[in-house]
Amino acid sequence: MGKKRDSKICIMIVPHTEKVRRLTIPRWLPKIFMAAVLTTITGVYLAFNNIYTSHISLEEEYDQKISIINKLEEENRKKDIELSKLKSENKDLYETTNEVEEKLAEIERLQREIEKKVGIKSPSRGGGMLDDPPQEITEPVEELQVLKEVLEEKERELIIFIDDLEKRLEYLKTVPDLWPTKGRLSSTFGNRKNPFGRGIKFHYGIDIANSIGTDIWAAGSGRVVFSGYKAGYGNTIIIDHGNGYKSYYAHNSKLLVNRGDRVEKGQLIAKMGNTGRSTGPHLHFEIHKGGKAIDPLTVLK
Ligand SMILES: [Zn+2]
Known part of the structure; x- marks a missing residue:
């Protein structure tokens, strides 16, 4: 055994009943065994450590993801x-x-x-x-x-x-469409029995009867082109309204506007009377369009 002491180890197993057993192993075996055990432990430790570390990093990743989700939700x-x-x-x-x-x-x-x-x-x-x-x-x-x-x-x-x-x-x-006075329509436009003689005479306007002094208004705005006495018509006012319209106001007792005056529709221009060829106090009212007398009732509103 002398020389072999360096290379072999002898293990003797001594049981109580049977005879002694001798086990011879090489001297390097325990070192290898210890080394293997140490390596294994280290390996297991490293593996566990690795798993733990990766678990930690997974958790961190999870937390990050959650915070991103929270941010996105926000x-x-x-x-x-x-x-x-x-x-x-x-x-x-x-x-x-x-x-x-x-x-x-x-x-x-x-x-x-x-x-x-x-x-x-x-x-x-x-x-x-x-x-x-x-x-x-x-x-x-x-x-x-x-x-x-x-x-x-x-x-x-x-x-x-x-x-x-x-x-x-x-x-x-x-447009002379405003009724020029208040009263009774006593005569209309057109042919009528001559009130001053025999036969039929054309009436170029309408007659509105009321008492002397009743207000007479301009039927439309315009310029007074005549204010004075006119044979047959008596005290008369003629207004030129433009656009071909003229209006005549006859038999007045008083004339309140002068030739050349600008008058507005509804303005007081005269007082009713019985001057000229008249059978009683009334306004004789004519409307001319384009130089021709037309029926005032087609214009008055
Ligand atoms: Zn008349």
């Missing part, structure tokens, strides 16, 4: 708030648009009513707005732009309309 909430704000703004705009449209429709209606009353037409009656339903427009900015254009177009139209209207109203003021 952003989403903000977006929702913004969206609902936008929606409500859009609703406000929609309501405003509707209101403006209602107002425009009302303006159209009034315009048409005025047109009918004064007998003119607007330059254009484009209901562009009413033809295009607002549902087709999705962008609020776009809708506002359309609304702005419609309103500008309407404004242009109304400016022209008002101008036409003013001209028309100015013209209407000149």
